[in-house]
Amino acid sequence: MDKPETALLALRMRDWVAQAGAHIRHHIHDPLQIQTKSSRTDLVTNLDKQTERNLIAAIRSEYPDAQIMGEEGSGDHVTDLRGLVFFVDPIDGTMNFVKQKYNFAIMIGAYVDGTPQVGVILNVMRQELYWGGPQLGVYKNETPITHGSELTLADGLFGINSAMLAYDRYHSHQLFKTCAGMRIIGSAGIEYIQLLEGRQIAYMSHLAPWDVAAGRVMAETLGMSVTRLDGHPLDMLSSGDVLIATAPTADAIRAIALG
Secondary structure, three states: HHHHHHHHHHHHHHHHHHHHHHHHHHOOOOOOOOOEEEOOOOOOEEEHHHHHHHHHHHHHHHOOOEEEEEEOOOOOOOOOOOOOEEEEEEEOOOHHHHHHHOOEEEEEEEEEEEEEEEEEEEEEOOOOEEEEEEOOEEOOOEEEEEOOOOOOOOOOEEEOOOOHHHHHHHHHHHHOOOOOOEEOOOOOOHHHHHHOOOOOOEEEEEEEEHHHHHHHHHHHHHHOOEEEEOOOOOOOOOOOEEEEEEOOOOOHHHHHOOO
């Protein structure tokens, strides 16, 4: 995909996500139909499902031959990454959406033959749109972002999945003692924003492809490391334990996590 095509794709993705965010904000106080998925804390609402259907319809109207992997099952059964593939997370941080009406995001990542092209993350309630890719750079709304944090592990804040910290997975208690402090937000999209803005140095969690896809595009564009926790490349067709970290901290984090 050349740069003009990528720029048009980014423009469309920004528009789709902005419209979806406006729809959610308009209906934010409507009664919700809430269901559980894998556990009582893994929620899905009627608005998650409706938002995903709307986003997929918008994608198909412009890119009918693309494959679409959606969190709530409205997309395709994607088994390979050939061609243009979209990863859609209609409401990332559904528990926050239900309980707080805050700290949740909409995310879309676009890849071609497995290569990241464009990522878009909308902080829905703050109406802050993060977007970009390797051919475009990274932006918050229209303002360029040129780099993440340059702090060391000892001086930086570290985002983490609550279960990993609670059960000391990957020696997270030692990581807690080593870094300047840990933060638990409950939304991969909002965690990615902290990294893009330079507010945190790392994020460690168990993530599905739609959780990681959009932010990966922008994080890697800014020179961050996005890999499995063991350092191996991501498998964009399956869930796994993922580390997103700034270049100065990735090796130090793995040395503790895998030690």
